[in-house]
Amino acid sequence: MPRLGKQAVAYLFLLPALIIFALVAWYPIARAFEMSFQDVSLRGESTWVGLDNFELMQRDPALDIVWENSLQFASWSIALGYLLPVIIAILIREMRIAKGYFRIVYFLPTVVPISIAIIVWRFIYDPDAGFLNELLSVFGIEAQRWLKDPALAKPSIVLVMTWGAFGTTTLIYLSSLQEISVELYEAAELDGASPLMRIRHITLPHLAPMMSLLFVLQVIAVVQVFTEPFLLTNGGPGRATLTPVLHIYNRAFMRADLGYAAAWSVMLVVVLMVFSSVYQIFNRYINRHLRA
Amino acid sequence: MKKKLFLLLVATLVIASLPVATSSGQGTVVPQVISLPEQIAEGRDVSITVSNKPAADQPEELAIWEGQVAKFQAMYPNVSIEGLELTYDPTAFIAMIAGDQLPTLFQTYFTEPEKFIGQDAVADLTPLFEEAGLAGVFNANVLAIASQDDKLYGIPDFAYSLGLAYNIDMLNAAGFDAPPATWDELAEMAVALTDKDAGVAGFAFINDGSGATGWHYTDIAYGFGAAPEDIIQSNGDGTYTATFGEGATVDALQFVHDLAWTYDVLPGATLDWANITEALASDRVAMVIYAGDQFSFMMNQFPDADLTKYGYAPVPAGPEGRVALTGGSLWMIDSAASDDEREAAFYYQVWRQLDPVEFETSIITQSETGRAVGQPVLPLYVGDYQAKIEEFRSQYNVLPVENYALFNDAVKSGELKLQAEPPAAAQDYYAELGVLVSEVLANEDVDPASRLAEVAEEFQAFVLD
Numbered sequence: 001m002p003r004l005g006k007q008a009v010a011y012l013f014l015l016p017a018l019i020i021f022a023l024v025a026w027y028p029i030a031r032a033f034e035m036s037f038q039d040v041s042l043r044g045e046s047t048w049v050g051l052d053n054f055e056l057m058q059r060d061p062a063l064d065i066v067w068e069n070s071l072q073f074a075s076w077s078i079a080l081g082y083l084l085p086v087i088i089a090i091l092i093r094e095m096r097i098a099k100g101y102f103r104i105v106y107f108l109p110t111v112v113p114i115s116i117a118i119i120v121w122r123f124i125y126d127p128d129a130g131f132l133n134e135l136l137s138v139f140g141i142e143a144q145r146w147l148k149d150p151a152l153a154k155p156s157i158v159l160v161m162t163w164g165a166f167g168t169t170t171l172i173y174l175s176s177l178q179e180i181s182v183e184l185y186e187a188a189e190l191d192g193a194s195p196l197m198r199i200r201h202i203t204l205p206h207l208a209p210m211m212s213l214l215f216v217l218q219v220i221a222v223v224q225v226f227t228e229p230f231l232l233t234n235g236g237p238g239r240a241t242l243t244p245v246l247h248i249y250n251r252a253f254m255r256a257d258l259g260y261a262a263a264w265s266v267m268l269v270v271v272l273m274v275f276s277s278v279y280q281i282f283n284r285y286i287n288r289h290l291r292a
Numbered sequence: 293m294k295k296k297l298f299l300l301l302v303a304t305l306v307i308a309s310l311p312v313a314t315s316s317g318q319g320t321v322v323p324q325v326i327s328l329p330e331q332i333a334e335g336r337d338v339s340i341t342v343s344n345k346p347a348a349d350q351p352e353e354l355a356i357w358e359g360q361v362a363k364f365q366a367m368y369p370n371v372s373i374e375g376l377e378l379t380y381d382p383t384a385f386i387a388m389i390a391g392d393q394l395p396t397l398f399q400t401y402f403t404e405p406e407k408f409i410g411q412d413a414v415a416d417l418t419p420l421f422e423e424a425g426l427a428g429v430f431n432a433n434v435l436a437i438a439s440q441d442d443k444l445y446g447i448p449d450f451a452y453s454l455g456l457a458y459n460i461d462m463l464n465a466a467g468f469d470a471p472p473a474t475w476d477e478l479a480e481m482a483v484a485l486t487d488k489d490a491g492v493a494g495f496a497f498i499n500d501g502s503g504a505t506g507w508h509y510t511d512i513a514y515g516f517g518a519a520p521e522d523i524i525q526s527n528g529d530g531t532y533t534a535t536f537g538e539g540a541t542v543d544a545l546q547f548v549h550d551l552a553w554t555y556d557v558l559p560g561a562t563l564d565w566a567n568i569t570e571a572l573a574s575d576r577v578a579m580v581i582y583a584g585d586q587f588s589f590m591m592n593q594f595p596d597a598d599l600t601k602y603g604y605a606p607v608p609a610g611p612e613g614r615v616a617l618t619g620g621s622l623w624m625i626d627s628a629a630s631d632d633e634r635e636a637a638f639y640y641q642v643w644r645q646l647d648p649v650e651f652e653t654s655i656i657t658q659s660e661t662g663r664a665v666g667q668p669v670l671p672l673y674v675g676d677y678q679a680k681i682e683e684f685r686s687q688y689n690v691l692p693v694e695n696y697a698l699f700n701d702a703v704k705s706g707e708l709k710l711q712a713e714p715p716a717a718a719q720d721y722y723a724e725l726g727v728l729v730s731e732v733l734a735n736e737d738v739d740p741a742s743r744l745a746e747v748a749e750e751f752q753a754f755v756l757d
Contacts, residue, residue, distance in 0.1 A: 041412055043412040043627060059754045149734060150735055233501075235727075238730055253383040255719065255720065
């Protein structure tokens with residue numbers, strides 16, 4: 001009885017958070033799931049349409065392109081941005097002077113509001129009078145249509161995403177690096193280990209679990225990217241930078257087709273869940289294999 | 293405090309300066325066309341909210357707004373009007389429908405009624421139009437945009453057609469004394485006007501890949517001889533066929549492709565509705581597809597722009613002559629509003645829009661405060677009422693209307709043919725074509741004919757079937 005009493009008090013403390021979560025997170029999730037099987041009328045009666053929204057998805061001209069884009073965005077983002085924070089964190093960790101200065105400098109882009117940053121990036125990428133093309137012209141390279149060239153639009157956007165996000169990731173790696181005992185490095189140094197050997201045998205094994213987690217989080221974040229393509233390219237040129245969330249936004253808010261947009265949201269959740277599960281299983285297998 | 297006193301003073305002056313016979317229209321040039329009821333809601337208390345209230349940093353507009361509210365509330369003491377500093381935004385309004393937060397009376401664009409009606413979010417105003425005797429006052433083509441299944445859902449407050457705005461100085465400097473008469477001539481002139489090194493494009497239209505891009509493309513397609521049924525055709529049994537995969541629509545897309553890749557006269561920058569004006573005002577583009585009301589936007593947003601530099605002409609001629617798409621704005625009433633609220637909102641809107649004294653006062657004040665009077669737009673009404681408001685307004689023009697003579701004359705003479713939107717799923721079609729045009733502008737290798745045929749097929753399966 002006293003234990004139950006104690007738990008009741010604990011739940012009472014949790015109650016405000018539970019109510020807020022229920023209202024702003026769980027209820028909308030459940031409602032979106034429900035809406036994905038409906039023809040939604042915001043004022044009138046919504047009608048149940050079974051799997052119609054999911055069947056319609058098969059005829060959506062954007063379907064294949066959107067997922068191909070996600071895959072390419074994720075690949076570009078891993079290529080351009082996955083190792084960068086690890087390298088910078090290690091470099092900062094190895095620094096003897098001005099460590100604090102560099103920690104702040106690399107974190108700065110993160111504190112710039114994204115909409116402001118996008119305005120600046122638009123100037124940088126402007127095909128007529130942009131900074132980047134001006135810079136290229138100094139080296140005699142001809143002007144590029146960064147955001148309007150289907151081949152360049154994705155990496156250009158990924159660059160903006162990486163610029164905005166790598167500061168936070170670097171801090172996470174740095175904090176993880178703080179956990180490594182200094183004695184370990186000193187012992188390695190005494191044993192004659194070069195900096196590269198120290199990184200290979202002490203730093204990277206220590207960072208591995210964090211890197212594995214951040215890999216999943218990065219892929220999930222990139223597949224859900226919205227702000228950068230929305231503000232920089234509106235999904236174009238053509239559909240070259242259209243992402244699932246931008247497509248959902250367009251269907252829901254520009255075309256008021258909420259049932260169909262909800263079906264897309266459900267699909268996005270399922271795809272990400274499958275990816276995360278497969279990755280987890282794969283990761284566990286690798287770990288077991290390594291230990292063995 | 294000073295500001296409040298100033299507003300109060302202006303409001304009092306506005307009310308005091310109005311003629312006594314407001315509802316009969318005596319002493320005014322513009323005739324009275326509405327029959328206002330003795331009482332609204334049979335005298336029961338009724339409160340409504342109204343969008344587009346000017347913000348405090350626009351003291352003159354705000355004073356006019358508050359003066360009108362005070363006057364209407366004095367005529368109908370049981371009506372209370374609360375203004376909301378809220379202008380139409382598609383995303384916000386969808387959330388407002390879902391949250392039952394729509395203003396009782398709100399302004400939106402001609403492209404939006406389909407969406408609101410489809411969501412049961414707006415009230416049927418047909419009985420109110422009949423009661424006020426107004427159906428015959430409005431231009432029937434304009435009212436059709438606010439209608440569905442013979443029901444009227446909105447009160448149009450202005451209409452325009454797309455045309456061609458051009459920088460007179462730039463045309464003169466290149467040796468042209470008139471805007472292009474045909475689309476071919478437009479391309480040739482654009483080549484002469486383009487100076488890539490100086491960042492100047494000869495011609496531009498909205499190219500951001502949104503529905504607005506599809507809408508401008510459709511204006512070009514109409515110019516190339518396409519009719520609405522050459523885009524989406526009604527089969528007469530409630531089904532529709534996407535017909536835009538061949539014919540004049542292909543010619544128009546090929547023209548867009550050539551402008552980008554053969555003539556190379558289009559700007560590299562992404563231009564949406566707002567920054568196409570910026571490009572025009574900053575001499576970065578010589579000719580643009582433009583709506584007449586955008587001169588008002590230019591005047592407000594770029595106070596340093598010299599508006600006498602810009603001319604406005606009807607769209608160039610194609611095989612069917614000069615044909616253009618229309619646009620505009622209208623006021624709609626929340627379907628959640630009670631009958632009393634609907635009545636109050638409806639009469640408030642038609643009174644402030646059509647009442648002769650209100651109309652004349654508004655024009656005089658706009659003119660005195662340097663607002664954009666004289667925009668090259670379309671007649672919203674018909675008959676004597678339209679003639680009289682034009683006659684009255686012409687005395688107060690602020691904009692250089694002589695520069696818009698080509699457009700205004702083409703409208704009056706009927707030379708400019710106004711074409712309706714495709715008969716179904718027009719917004720989906722614009723969105724889809726916006727994407728395709730953006731693809732054509734980005735990639736020289738895109739073949740307009742085969743891609744348009746593919747997109748038409750996809751559109752049929754995804755939207756129309």
